Amino acid sequence: MSTVSSSSLANSTATASTPQERTDRGVAVDIRGVSKVFGSGAEEVVALSDVDLQIAAGEFVCLLGASGCGKSTLLNLVAGLDKPTSGTVDTHGKRIAFMFQEATLFPWLTLAQNVDLALRLNGMAKADRKPRVEQLLEKVRLGGRGHRRPHELSGGMRQRGALARVLAQDADIVLMDEPFAALDAMTRDAMHDEIESLWSELGLTVMFVTHNVREAARLSDRTVLMESGPGRVKQIYPVHLPRPRHLDDPHLTEQAAHMTDELKTEVARHVR
Amino acid sequence: MSADVTERPTTAPPAGKEPGARAAAKPGRGKEIFAAVWPKVAAVVIVLAIWQLLYTSGWKPDYRFASPADTFERLVFVATGNGPFNFWMGVQNTVMRGVQGFLLSLVIGTALGIAVSQWKPLRNAIGAMITGLQTMPSIVWFPFAILIFGLDSAAIYFVILMGAIPSIANGIISGIDDVPPAYLRAGHMLGARGWRRYRYVVIPAALPSYVSGLSQGWAFAWRGLLAGEIIVSIPEVPALGTQLNQAATNGQSSNLLALMIVILILGMLASFVFSSLANSIRARRGLTGFTASR
Numbered sequence: 001m002s003t004v005s006s007s008s009l010a011n012s013t014a015t016a017s018t019p020q021e022r023t024d025r026g027v028a029v030d031i032r033g034v035s036k037v038f039g040s041g042a043e044e045v046v047a048l049s050d051v052d053l054q055i056a057a058g059e060f061v062c063l064l065g066a067s068g069c070g071k072s073t074l075l076n077l078v079a080g081l082d083k084p085t086s087g088t089v090d091t092h093g094k095r096i097a098f099m100f101q102e103a104t105l106f107p108w109l110t111l112a113q114n115v116d117l118a119l120r121l122n123g124m125a126k127a128d129r130k131p132r133v134e135q136l137l138e139k140v141r142l143g144g145r146g147h148r149r150p151h152e153l154s155g156g157m158r159q160r161g162a163l164a165r166v167l168a169q170d171a172d173i174v175l176m177d178e179p180f181a182a183l184d185a186m187t188r189d190a191m192h193d194e195i196e197s198l199w200s201e202l203g204l205t206v207m208f209v210t211h212n213v214r215e216a217a218r219l220s221d222r223t224v225l226m227e228s229g230p231g232r233v234k235q236i237y238p239v240h241l242p243r244p245r246h247l248d249d250p251h252l253t254e255q256a257a258h259m260t261d262e263l264k265t266e267v268a269r270h271v272r
Numbered sequence: 273m274s275a276d277v278t279e280r281p282t283t284a285p286p287a288g289k290e291p292g293a294r295a296a297a298k299p300g301r302g303k304e305i306f307a308a309v310w311p312k313v314a315a316v317v318i319v320l321a322i323w324q325l326l327y328t329s330g331w332k333p334d335y336r337f338a339s340p341a342d343t344f345e346r347l348v349f350v351a352t353g354n355g356p357f358n359f360w361m362g363v364q365n366t367v368m369r370g371v372q373g374f375l376l377s378l379v380i381g382t383a384l385g386i387a388v389s390q391w392k393p394l395r396n397a398i399g400a401m402i403t404g405l406q407t408m409p410s411i412v413w414f415p416f417a418i419l420i421f422g423l424d425s426a427a428i429y430f431v432i433l434m435g436a437i438p439s440i441a442n443g444i445i446s447g448i449d450d451v452p453p454a455y456l457r458a459g460h461m462l463g464a465r466g467w468r469r470y471r472y473v474v475i476p477a478a479l480p481s482y483v484s485g486l487s488q489g490w491a492f493a494w495r496g497l498l499a500g501e502i503i504v505s506i507p508e509v510p511a512l513g514t515q516l517n518q519a520a521t522n523g524q525s526s527n528l529l530a531l532m533i534v535i536l537i538l539g540m541l542a543s544f545v546f547s548s549l550a551n552s553i554r555a556r557r558g559l560t561g562f563t564a565s566r
């Protein structure tokens with residue numbers, strides 16, 4: 001694993017946190033020597049091997065890599081949905097929310113009921129829930145649509161609904177597994193603005209899995225490039241660009257191009 | 273904070289709820305009712321015509337095969353309390369037995385289904401047996417039930433339970449087996465663990481399959497109940513099955529056919545309740561419209 005300096009790419013007015021600032025805030029996610037093996041014998045698949053990664057509180061980290069490099073597996077381990085074969089994942093008792101690639105709003109509930117369920121399971125009293133649901137739906141620009149059922153919403157609306165449900169959990173760490181992969185480019189842009197704004201406003205720690213290099217450069221403080229077979233951290237790219245960022249920013253394009261070269265090499269190696 | 277992107281819902285809300293909804297594209301209410309009713313009316317007319325033709329042909333004597341007119345006249349006669357038996361008391365007793373037996377089956381079948389789906393040794397032990405029991409005709413249970421409980425209502429309830437429980441249990445087992453893992457993961461992350469996992473995720477997600485199992489369970493319960501009332505005749509408890517048996521024994525074909533029509537109507541009412549419930553669940557989940565069964 002190596003860390004690439006992005007000083008040559010960084011804009012002088014960069015506002016992303018520096019490594020020193022991140023250290024000062026403390027580590028939110030501490031992954032040490034983590035390996036994950038599925039199956040056994042001839043069918044054994046090493047999904048992750050000896051992964052070390054520390055993510056500071058309030059940091060936005062993107063996990064980037066070819067399909068099958070273990071990005072989602074790593075996210076599942078952090079979420080506690082699976083256990084590592086070896087190594088440790090420590091989130092210091094912080095609350096974790098997960099936003100999945102597919103819209104996982106429950107189809108038997110309305111949008112408002114989906115958000116309400118997250119509040120209820122989080123222990124909020126009934127009287128406080130209704131105004132909070134409305135507030136959260138307003139925050140993701142779905143005010144007045146709480147009565148709709150998931151199938152009555154577009155893909156973008158569903159993901160914003162899922163985002164409202166994530167926010168309802170009042171989590172410190174938000175894990176996002178390619179949440180915008182199925183959205184069209186314009187809706188994805190809008191969601192990038194939305195998630196960046198909420199991250200900044202709420203001081204969340206975000207781990208965001210993506211295949212999209214420009215998305216990673218657009219959103220992250222650091223982008224972790226993972227290699228496959230077995231999955232491990234190949235390089236970490238700090239992204240010191242000012243926020244809010246725009247996809248047509250030449251500095252962002254330059255940063256993305258740099259990461260794309262590495263990713264292409266990695267994808268080609270994976271395909272072979 | 274974000275770009276102003278207008279997104280359109282994937283499914284249009286019902287006409288009239290959104291401005292600009294195209295009401296003209298929706299057929300009129302009268303046409304909808306006509307489209308739903310005419311096939312049923314046509315089916316009834318065809319059955320009555322075949323029945324009348326068979327009667328007119330003199331295929332069987334009147335006391336063995338009554339005409340539609342005699343049957344419906346008899347139906348009105350007994351329904352107004354003029355028959356040789358207490359018709360409405362019979363309907364009440366039969367329906368109450370069915371409902372009670374079904375509710376007991378629902379409780380036992382649901383608990384059994386959840387236990388089997390969650391506890392692997394139990395599934396290995398009795399999972400296949402539950403499916404096997406589902407295929408056993410209810411009539412097969414009667415000799416055993418009469419031997420154990422005698423000619424008593426308990427024997428009928430026993431057969432209802434043995435018919436309905438496997439279907440209900442299988443419905444919930446397959447429903448739980450088919451819950452999309454994405455919902456389970458999402459529920460887990462929301463904090464739905466332990467009993468809350470069932471309350472908020474597993475049972476609601478399994479509901480369509482569960483309702484299908486309930487519907488099938490009711491069908492088995494109803495069949496077992498009527499067979500039971502025919503076999504286990506308890507003179508002091510008037511019931512449809514008992515009255516059916518008496519009508520056949522006394523050669524009262526019009527009574528017999530009238531009672532059969534009542535049994536059919538009650539069965540269709542129950543079926544309507546379950547199919548309405550299933551349709552409502554499907555509609556709320558967006559599982560209507562472009563489906564395989566168009």
